[in-house]
Structure formats: structure tokens, C-alpha cells
Amino acid sequence: xxxxxxxxxxxxxxFFLFATGIQAFAEISLHDFFLKATWNPAAYxxxxxxxxxxxxxxxxxxxxxxxxxxxxxxxxxxxxxEICAPKPREIIKPLIEMIAxxxxxxxxxxxILLLSPLVAGIFNLSNGxxxxxxxxxxxxxxxxxxxxxxxxxxxxLPKEFREASLALGAxxxxxxxxxxxxxxxxGILAAVMLGLGRAVGxxxxxxxxxxxxxxxxxxxxxxxxxxxxxxxxxxKEVVKGSLHYEALFAVGLVLFIxxxxxxxxxxxxxxxxxxxxxx
Numbered sequence: 001x002x003x004x005x006x007x008x009x010x011x012x013x014x015f016f017l018f019a020t021g022i023q024a025f026a027e028i029s030l031h032d033f034f035l036k037a038t039w040n041p042a043a044y045x046x047x048x049x050x051x052x053x054x055x056x057x058x059x060x061x062x063x064x065x066x067x068x069x070x071x072x073x074x075x076x077x078x079x080x081x082e083i084c085a086p087k088p089r090e091i092i093k094p095l096i097e098m099i100a101x102x103x104x105x106x107x108x109x110x111x112i113l114l115l116s117p118l119v120a121g122i123f124n125l126s127n128g129x130x131x132x133x134x135x136x137x138x139x140x141x142x143x144x145x146x147x148x149x150x151x152x153x154x155x156x157l158p159k160e161f162r163e164a165s166l167a168l169g170a171x172x173x174x175x176x177x178x179x180x181x182x183x184x185x186x187g188i189l190a191a192v193m194l195g196l197g198r199a200v201g202x203x204x205x206x207x208x209x210x211x212x213x214x215x216x217x218x219x220x221x222x223x224x225x226x227x228x229x230x231x232x233x234x235x236k237e238v239v240k241g242s243l244h245y246e247a248l249f250a251v252g253l254v255l256f257i258x259x260x261x262x263x264x265x266x267x268x269x270x271x272x273x274x275x276x277x278x279x
Contacts (some may be wrong), residue, residue: 006256014256024049025242033250037216039230041244049247051254053216057131057224061206062133062199062252064220070192072139073146077188080147081154082176093151102254108208111204116209125221129211132220137205142195149194155188162190186269193266197259203228227251 005215025033028049036050050246076096077184117137123132161183179190211223212233225233231248238245 014260016251017253017256020246022255024243026252028247028250033247039214041234041238041247047244047257051227053214053250054225054227054230054251055254057210057217058200058226058228060131060201060217060220060224061134061138061210061226062196064131065138065199066192066196068136068139069142069146072145073191073195074150074188074221076143076147077150077154077191078176078181080151082172082180093148096144096147099140103206104141104202104204107137107141108205111205118249123221127208127211127223129223130221131210131217131224134206134210134224134226135220137209138199138202141202141205142198144197145198146191146195150184150188153184153191157183186272190266190269193262193269197262197266198263201228201231201255201259207232227255231255 032126033049033051034055035052036048037052037056038048039054040048059222084092111133112129116133118128119125119130119133119136120128158179161179165179166172170178206226207222207229210225210229212225212229213223214225215222217224231252233250234244238248
């Protein structure tokens with residue numbers, strides 16, 4: 001019953017976004033919407049509806065966050081699952097999971113007050129509110145997801161994997177590198193995909209530290225405005241039922257499809273791994 005209710009809510013959200021957002025394409029061409037980089041709905045003479053710069057900003061922050069969080073997350077998961085002693089693990093793992101409970105607005109404040117001046121000083125920038133700072137903050141936010149799921153996957157592998165590898169003369173590191181990581185690769189990939197979904201949908205932190213520039217970014221040192229931030233900034237100022245209102249719902253529909261696809265793929269990977277190692 002709970003699953004059916006959740007599915008109905010998901011379907012309802014999709015159709016609500018679709019019913020409102022699709023109306024924007026009666027006046028905005030798909031080519032202009034997806035392939036033009038200028039987003040300026042408030043222009044008096046000729047409004048512009050291109051979301052390419054918004055998509056680029058979203059992808060830069062997302063993949064920058066993954067570049068930071070994936071190596072650190074997988075290394076931390078391996079340490080917790082295979083190297084760390086039981087007592088320290090009982091302390092470290094809850095602390096990592098507590099990061100997921102920190103409000104994104106708090107991390108945004110940390111980004112503004114501490115991280116952004118640090119980034120500006122290190123790279124000799126006039127302003128530290130840019131894609132790099134956003135990537136670091138979002139990377140911190142997705143770390144608990146990657147670490148927790150990857151660690152659970154590693155610890156759930158059959159003990160015979162470890163015993164057989166060590167019995168063949170492998171060292172502990174060789175056993176981890178050549179046996180456990182390949183066996184857990186699909187689960188680790190699913191953890192990364194779930195982290196990707198979280199990074200794509202993050203709003204408040206990137207709204208605060210990304211710089212909110214509508215110009216097309218050319219590097220991680222440029223300020224950006226991801227799609228989530230653009231919706232959050234503009235939705236409170238538009239007239240309900242206007243073309244601007246419908247265009248923002250179209251942006252939300254694009255975000256929904258992206259996050260749904262990422263989570264769907266990760267669920268498929270997890271299900272495949274569960275069948276593969278079910279005893």
C-alpha cells in the first residue's frame with residue numbers, strides 16, 4: 001500500500017509538471033529552449049528562453065562534485081569495511097551519516113563565509129562564489145550517500161570471496177583491489193548514481209555559493225546558475241499562468257526527468273547486483 005501511494009505521488013508530480021511545463025512550448029521552440037544559452041524571461045522587448053547555460057552550470061557543479069566525492073567516498077568506504085577496527089568504525093560511520101542531516105543552508109553559509117574566501121585567495125580570484133566552490137559544497141553533501149552505500153555493499157559480499165583470495169596468497173590490498181572492488185563494482189556504481197541524483201537536485205547550497213550568473217560559464221572559476229537555483233530565484237516573482245511561469249515548470253520537468261532517470265538506472269544496477277550475489 002505504501003509503495004502504491006509513493007508511486008501515485010510520483011506520477012502525480014510528473015503529470016503536474018508536464019501539464020504546466022508543456023504549455024510553454026506552444027510559444028517557445030524546442031531548439032531555442034535547449035540549444036540557446038541566453039535566459040532572460042524578464043526582457044521587455046525580446047525575452048530569451050534558452051536554458052543551455054543553466055544546464056551547463058548544473059552539469060559543471062554536478063560532475064565537479066562527483067570528481068571530489070567519488071574517490072574520497074570509495075576510499076572511505078573501503079577503509080570502513082576492510083581496514084578500520086570495529087570500535088573506531090562505530091564512531092566514524094555515524095559521524096559520516098550525520099553530514100547528511102546538516103541543513104543545506106548551513107553548508108551554504110559555510111561556503112559563503114569560509115570556503116569562498118579561501119578559494120578566492122588560493123586561485124587569486126576577485127570572487128570565490130563560482131562553480132568550483134559549489135562543487136566542493138555539493139561534493140561534501142553527497143559523500144554520506146556514496147560512503148554509506150558503498151560500505152554496505154562491501155560488507156555484504158560473501159566472506160568466501162575474502163577467504164578464497166587470501167588462501168591463494170593475495171595480500172590484503174590485493175584482495176581488496178582484485179576481488180572485492182570488482183565484485184562490488186555494480187553496487188558502488190549505484191552509490192555514485194544516487195550521489196549524482198542528489199547533486200543534480202541540490203538547490204539551497206548552490207543558490208548561495210554558485211554566484212548566480214546567467215552567462216555561459218567557460219571554467220570552474222566562473223559564477224554559474226544551475227537550473228534548481230534559477231527556479232528557486234524566479235518562481236516567487238512570476239505571474240501564475242504566464243509564459244515565464246510555464247517555462248520554469250518546463251525547466252523543472254527537465255530536472256525531474258534527469259533525476260528520475262539517474263535513480264531508475266541506479267535501482268536497476270542494485271537489483272542486478274542483488275540477483276547476482278543472492279545465495
